[in-house]
Amino acid sequence: MSKSTLTRRGVLRTGAVAGAGVALPTIFTSSAASAFTNEPTGGTVTLGFNVPQTGPYADEGADELRAFELAVEHLNGGGDGGMINTFSSKTLDGTGILGKKVEYVTGDTQTKSDAARASAKSMIEKDGAVMISGGSSSGVAVAVQGLCQEAGVIFMAGLTHSNDTTGKDKKANGFRHFFNAYMSAAALAPVLSKMYGNDRKAYHLTADYTWGWTQQESIQAATEALGWETVNNVLTPLAQTDFSSYIAPVLNSGADVLVLNHYGGNMVNSLTNAVQFGLRDKQVNGKNFEIVVPLYSRLMARGAGENVKGIFGSTNWHWSLQDEGSKAFVKSFGTKYGFPPSQAAHTCYVQTLLYADAVQRAGSFNPCEVGAALEGFEFDGLGNGPTLYRADDHQCFKDVLVVRGKENPESEFDLLEVVEVTPRAQVEYAPDHPMFSGGNLGSCNPGA
Amino acid sequence: MDAIILQILNGLDKGSAYALIALGLTLIFGTLGVVNFAHGALFMIGAFCAVTLNRILTLSHQVVDESRKDFLGNPLKVDVPYVNDWFGEAAGATIIDWSVPLAILFSIPVMIAIGVIMERGLIKHFYRRPHADQILVTFGLAIVLQEIIKYFYGANPIPTPAPDVFRGSFDFGVLLGFDPNVIIYPYWRLVYFAFAALIVGAVFAFLQFTTFGMVVRAGMADRETVGLLGINIDRRFTIMFGLAAAVAGLAGVMYAPINSPNYHMGMDFLVLSFVVVVVGGMGSLPGAVLAGFVLGVLESFASMNEIKTILPGIDQIIIYLVAIIILLTRPRGLMGRKGVMED
Numbered sequence: 001m002s003k004s005t006l007t008r009r010g011v012l013r014t015g016a017v018a019g020a021g022v023a024l025p026t027i028f029t030s031s032a033a034s035a036f037t038n039e040p041t042g043g044t045v046t047l048g049f050n051v052p053q054t055g056p057y058a059d060e061g062a063d064e065l066r067a068f069e070l071a072v073e074h075l076n077g078g079g080d081g082g083m084i085n086t087f088s089s090k091t092l093d094g095t096g097i098l099g100k101k102v103e104y105v106t107g108d109t110q111t112k113s114d115a116a117r118a119s120a121k122s123m124i125e126k127d128g129a130v131m132i133s134g135g136s137s138s139g140v141a142v143a144v145q146g147l148c149q150e151a152g153v154i155f156m157a158g159l160t161h162s163n164d165t166t167g168k169d170k171k172a173n174g175f176r177h178f179f180n181a182y183m184s185a186a187a188l189a190p191v192l193s194k195m196y197g198n199d200r201k202a203y204h205l206t207a208d209y210t211w212g213w214t215q216q217e218s219i220q221a222a223t224e225a226l227g228w229e230t231v232n233n234v235l236t237p238l239a240q241t242d243f244s245s246y247i248a249p250v251l252n253s254g255a256d257v258l259v260l261n262h263y264g265g266n267m268v269n270s271l272t273n274a275v276q277f278g279l280r281d282k283q284v285n286g287k288n289f290e291i292v293v294p295l296y297s298r299l300m301a302r303g304a305g306e307n308v309k310g311i312f313g314s315t316n317w318h319w320s321l322q323d324e325g326s327k328a329f330v331k332s333f334g335t336k337y338g339f340p341p342s343q344a345a346h347t348c349y350v351q352t353l354l355y356a357d358a359v360q361r362a363g364s365f366n367p368c369e370v371g372a373a374l375e376g377f378e379f380d381g382l383g384n385g386p387t388l389y390r391a392d393d394h395q396c397f398k399d400v401l402v403v404r405g406k407e408n409p410e411s412e413f414d415l416l417e418v419v420e421v422t423p424r425a426q427v428e429y430a431p432d433h434p435m436f437s438g439g440n441l442g443s444c445n446p447g448a
Numbered sequence: 449m450d451a452i453i454l455q456i457l458n459g460l461d462k463g464s465a466y467a468l469i470a471l472g473l474t475l476i477f478g479t480l481g482v483v484n485f486a487h488g489a490l491f492m493i494g495a496f497c498a499v500t501l502n503r504i505l506t507l508s509h510q511v512v513d514e515s516r517k518d519f520l521g522n523p524l525k526v527d528v529p530y531v532n533d534w535f536g537e538a539a540g541a542t543i544i545d546w547s548v549p550l551a552i553l554f555s556i557p558v559m560i561a562i563g564v565i566m567e568r569g570l571i572k573h574f575y576r577r578p579h580a581d582q583i584l585v586t587f588g589l590a591i592v593l594q595e596i597i598k599y600f601y602g603a604n605p606i607p608t609p610a611p612d613v614f615r616g617s618f619d620f621g622v623l624l625g626f627d628p629n630v631i632i633y634p635y636w637r638l639v640y641f642a643f644a645a646l647i648v649g650a651v652f653a654f655l656q657f658t659t660f661g662m663v664v665r666a667g668m669a670d671r672e673t674v675g676l677l678g679i680n681i682d683r684r685f686t687i688m689f690g691l692a693a694a695v696a697g698l699a700g701v702m703y704a705p706i707n708s709p710n711y712h713m714g715m716d717f718l719v720l721s722f723v724v725v726v727v728g729g730m731g732s733l734p735g736a737v738l739a740g741f742v743l744g745v746l747e748s749f750a751s752m753n754e755i756k757t758i759l760p761g762i763d764q765i766i767i768y769l770v771a772i773i774i775l776l777t778r779p780r781g782l783m784g785r786k787g788v789m790e791d
Contacts, residue, residue: 055603056603056710056712057603058598058602058603059602059603059604232753234753234756237763237764239716241707241713241716242462242706242707244458244461244462244637244748245455245458245459245462245747245748245751245752245763246751248451248454248455248458248748249451249454249751249752249753251454251629251630251631251632252450252451252630265605265710265712268605268707268708269605269707269708272607272706272707272708273706273707276617276634276636276637276706277617277632277633277634278616278617278632278634281616281617282629283629299604300604302604302607303604303605303606303607303708303710304605304607304708305607305609305708306607306609307607319519320519330519330520331520334519334520335520339519340519410516410524411518411519411524413519414519
């Protein structure tokens with residue numbers, strides 16, 4: 001007679017462990033057959049485009065989505081090929097990626113971190129997306145980048161300008177083509193010095209969140225290095241709409257420059273309010289009062305109307321650039337949609353091509369091999385001159401555009417004029433620069 | 449001293465918007481007993497009346513200018529407004545320039561119609577339902593209205609400038625004996641304040657000195673008795689809803705040059721306006737106006753650097769802090785009447 005070793009507790013314990021294993025989200029596991037998360041097995045590969053389709057940045061998100069659609073069309077051999085023809089790397093031939101037809105799914109970030117993570121998770125888990133891209137906010141980019149790192153897919157960031165994205169919050173699976181707050185400041189400062197001199201007193205209004213803080217820190221450091229004095233830095237709530245009570249104290253603060261570390265609706269309203277209060281007509285310390293907007297977006301600048309005229313700022317890319325890559329992209333986009341692309345559209349289009357090219361060169365969709373192909377990659381022909389995807393922090397280094405609100409625009413798109421293309425060398429910094437310290441790339445996660 | 453005067457001006461200006469929205473909210477609550485969370489959306493639609501009229505006045509036909517190129521290198525198609533063809537270039541430009549003041553006339557019938565349709569089509573079905581149901585349905589309506597606006601106008605703010613003659617700032621300091629350029633205030637914001645005072649005065653005069661207003665006031669005090677006297681109070685209350693919508697719409701029209709209209713602007717004002725109504729006293733029209741200006745001024749003072757240095761973040765909570773203090777010390781608000789929302 002044999003004695004059974006089965007006990008009630010043993011059965012329950014085994015059942016619980018087995019149940020937990022089955023219930024574990026599939027994005028944090030890998031099937032025995034896959035070496036990495038969402039390894040494409042059929043004739044197609046799915047990319048996930050996570051953009052704000054609702055909320056205050058919905059128009060920017062719509063432009064990103066147009067760019068993604070165009071990139072997918074070009075990767076699959078449709079249209080005129082756009083920047084594939086001017087890209088220095090020649091691995092893309094219009095047959096998809098590694099011979100697989102490119103398909104895509106979309107998510108709505110709503111410009112909210114939790115919603116963006118949920119939509120990215122859904123695209124990875126349910127739709128099998130092997131790469132996530134897009135977004136129009138640094139808060140969202142940092143959140144989604146973290147999720148992609150955990151899930152084992154590549155994140156090709158969209159419009160995110162905070163130093164933190166490739167600074168203290170950088171991740172091995174995340175890559176940023178867009179420039180950052182430090183680069184804006186480094187590019188702007190010499191132009192501001194040339195235009196306004198080195199004896200200036202600056203008053204900062206700063207959006208009270210991660211991007212605002214890093215933008216303010218960067219521009220303050222760069223202008224103080226010129227000899228400018230910082231009179232005050234006032235943090236403004238992100239939800240603020242009427243900035244009159246923040247602008248009024250500027251009038252008699254002794255400052256002769258107002259720096260608006262604001263983006264989107266904040267920028268439109270604070271700039272409009274500042275102009276309404278006659279700041280640009282004032283003389284302070286024997287000089288004309290000036291306003292600076294470190295990060296410009298053409299889509300947002302439209303909201304401020306004529307108030308942007310003559311105001312300096314920086315931008316990642318502009319449709320009026322005359323290099324072959326930019327011309328090809330503007331032609332493709334303009335022909336398809338009837339208007340020129342925004343900088344958000346440009347960075348999203350370029351990120352998609354860069355990802356596809358990296359897969360081609362790596363010969364695999366494995367995120368670790370794709371990441372290795374992107375790290376230290378030097379390329380040209382995508383609109384910003386010779387560019388490096390630095391291995392240390394996954395930040396692209398390229399020329400930065402200093403722009404000014406155009407005095408006599410010829411169309412509703414003709415709002416900014418490029419006044420200087422700041423060379424890449426001038427905006428580079430060491431990987432351990434204090435403004436970017438505190439983070440660690442960690443190691444690549446293939447999700448296996 | 450100059451900083452204090454500037455913040456008082458700012459506060460009165462902010463208070464103008466709060467008071468106008470709160471006035472409409474109180475009118476609706478006082479007459480119909482409905483807590484209307486869609487009132488902010490009416491303010492937003494008012495601002496978009498200004499945008500819409502501007503777009504109507506700038507309706508254009510295209511003329512090809514061979515000497516200029518578009519972004520694709522093709523000959524530039526230049527938009528020529530029809531008003532330029534009809535009235536000449538100078539007169540056409542002037543009409544477009546004055547589109548915001550003209551939108552006042554445009555918005556009044558539009559807003560009254562929207563208000564009446566809203567009341568007859570939806571809100572009247574919720575008169576006898578709990579306030580929670582009214583809040584849910586009107587909040588849902590507000591979201592629907594703002595999504596409709598976003599669908600047609602996009603998510604980005606749309607610049608809607610004031611007429612050229614109102615650009616720039618008025619030098620208040622010189623009047624008060626200060627040096628030039630010490631206390632300056634934008635002309636259009638002064639116009640907004642004067643306009644708000646005019647509208648508030650007109651609403652009060654209408655309620656105080658007309659038979660219609662007298663009946664409405666009587667209905668607000670005792671709806672049942674007025675009904676027993678054979679007066680169709682419901683019809684008058686519907687008209688009051690339309691008028692309240694028009695007041696919110698006019699506030700929005702005139703606000704358009706201050707901050708470029710966007711689909712979300714109603715929500716930005718809604719919560720603040722409710723706090724204004726509660727602080728002023730539910731159902732009290734003078735209370736709503738008084739609280740609007742008081743809270744506007746306090747909010748402006750709280751944004752002063754000197755205050756924020758001592759109490760960081762006070763600018764973000766001041767209105768709610770005052771509301772808590774008022775409700776603890778005067779539960780009916782500054783000028784609330786006994787019996788309103790106390791059953």
